[in-house]
Amino acid sequence: MACEPLLHNLSYMDVLDAWSTLRGAIHRTPVFTSSSLDSRTEQSAYLKCEHLQHTGSFKFRGAYHLLSQLSPRERSKGVLTFSSGNLAQAIALAAHLNNTHATICVPRDTSRVKLEATRKYGAEILFYDRHKEDRTFFAQQAAAERGSYLFANDHPAIIAGAGTAVLELLEDVPDLDSIVVPVSSGGLAAGACLAIQGHKPSVRIYGVEPEGAGDTLLSLERKERTRIPPPKTIADGLRSDIPGVHSFPVNLQYLKGILLVSDEDILAAIRYAARHLNILLEPSGAATLAALLQGKVPGKRIGVLLSGGNIQTQFIETLWNSDRTPISPHRTSEKRI
Incomplete structure (x- = not known):
């Protein structure tokens, strides 16, 4: 990770x-x-x-900028982050355009239209309960299991x-x-x-x-x-x-x-x-x-x-x-x- x-x-x-x-x-x-x-x-x-x-x-700006900077090794492992929906879609599309796979951790109450668009762009979705679970810890565990490149939504490139x-x-x-x-x-x-x-x-x-x-x-x-x-x-x-x-x-x-x-x-x-x-x-x-x-x-x-x-x-x-x-x-x- x-x-x-x-x-x-x-x-x-x-x-x-x-x-x-x-x-x-x-x-x-x-x-x-x-x-x-x-x-x-x-x-x-x-x-x-x-x-x-x-x-x-606007999220696509930061998502594409970040993923375009990944090394071939990082792209091969895929990327993982957490999002309430708009960053999820942006990362999913940017990952597709940059030849890598995206996994997104989203709250269970995320809007359906955002979930559907995220799936359409090819991302894997993991759900967490934002009232009971810490999203950062949840994402860290998921990234460790997958060996994915983990980043938060305030990454400097974003x-x-x-x-x-x-x-x-x-x-x-x-x-x-x-x-x-x-x-x-x-x-x-x-x-x-x-x-x-x-x-x-x-x-x-x-x-x-x-x-x-x-x-x-x-x-x-x-x-x-x-x-x-x-x-x-x-x-x-x-x-x-x-x-x-x-x-x-x-x-x-x-x-x-x-x-x-x-x-x-x-x-x-x-x-x-x-x-x-x-x-x-x-x-x-x-x-x-x-x-x-x-x-x-x-x-x-x-x-x-x-x-x-x-x-x-x-x-x-x-x-x-x-x-x-x-x-x-x-x-x-x-x-x-």
């Missing part, structure tokens, strides 16, 4: 190296604007549409790959005041911080967590990684119980703050995105939009990373049964080049 690397001194150069690796392998996702959204928030919002990335989330999404946003919209990203274990936020510090340090970076899943908020307040009880939130991709080893030092240094949103705020944001923007988001992917709609993001020109769109059909039906307002047939957003 290969182990996690020692703490890596991440920098802007890691993000640039990742972007060089990823050229041609990922979508350069568009940035949308919406006059109706701007009127409602009295801000200018620039929506980075990572729900249009391969496998439906952080650097995630940061390329924000690097693109900064290139497309260079005069932003703030950027807001969702926070789980903190890898995306850390990558965003690195991209901003190297490209335009004056831009403020804020993270968004669901109420009841504020492990990063608590950890930042205490200035040390702090574990919380298993979070209960509809945003399954943001149910981290402790910040990542590699991501937390970066976020402690550069994040301007954590913005909390309720599940009700997230549901309202999903409805708004579908009705007024013709964008379908999963709960985790809508958290940043929720913070914007609730007036919690400082600044006038805001970059908003929409992280994923892998939403279950059953969830959509339940959501719309509780709100009968018709969806607008007209898109009010436009693509920025």
Whole structure:
């Protein structure tokens, strides 16, 4: 079993190296604007549409970057990690493209649509109970049994790959005041911080967590990684119980703050995105939009990373049964080049 690397001194150069690796392998996702959204928030919002990335989330960036760096020996043994769903799909596809096999440890309550996609890409799935079992220990045991290359979702290469999404946003919209990203274990936020510090340090970076899943908020307040009880939130991709080893030092240094949103705020944001923007988001992917709609993001020109769109059909039906307002047939957003 290969182990996690020692703490890596991440920098802007890691993000640039990742972007060089990823050229041609990922979508350069568009940035949308919406006059109706701007009127409602009295801000200018620039929506980075990572729900249009391969496998439906930004996770493919880091997954492909990491697996492309594996040695032939490591690829022959296969890879193993743990995920709530989006990283599982991303690793499964990246493993297929890099000629290796993926095993993913997922919570038993992982969304069905994410499980089906992960299996479709050829990965093996192992289930654990997130309320009773420690996912890291579970994954370590599984990797030891298989001799697989084990890594966590805040591996330095994954952080650097995630940061390329924000690097693109900064290139497309260079005069932003703030950027807001969702926070789980903190890898995306850390990558965003690195991209901003190297490209335009004056831009403020804020993270968004669901109420009841504020492990990063608590950890930042205490200035040390702090574990919380298993979070209960509809945003399954943001149910981290402790910040990542590699991501937390970066976020402690550069994040301007954590913005909390309720599940009700997230549901309202999903409805708004579908009705007024013709964008379908999963709960985790809508958290940043929720913070914007609730007036919690400082600044006038805001970059908003929409992280994923892998939403279950059953969830959509339940959501719309509780709100009968018709969806607008007209898109009010436009693509920025």
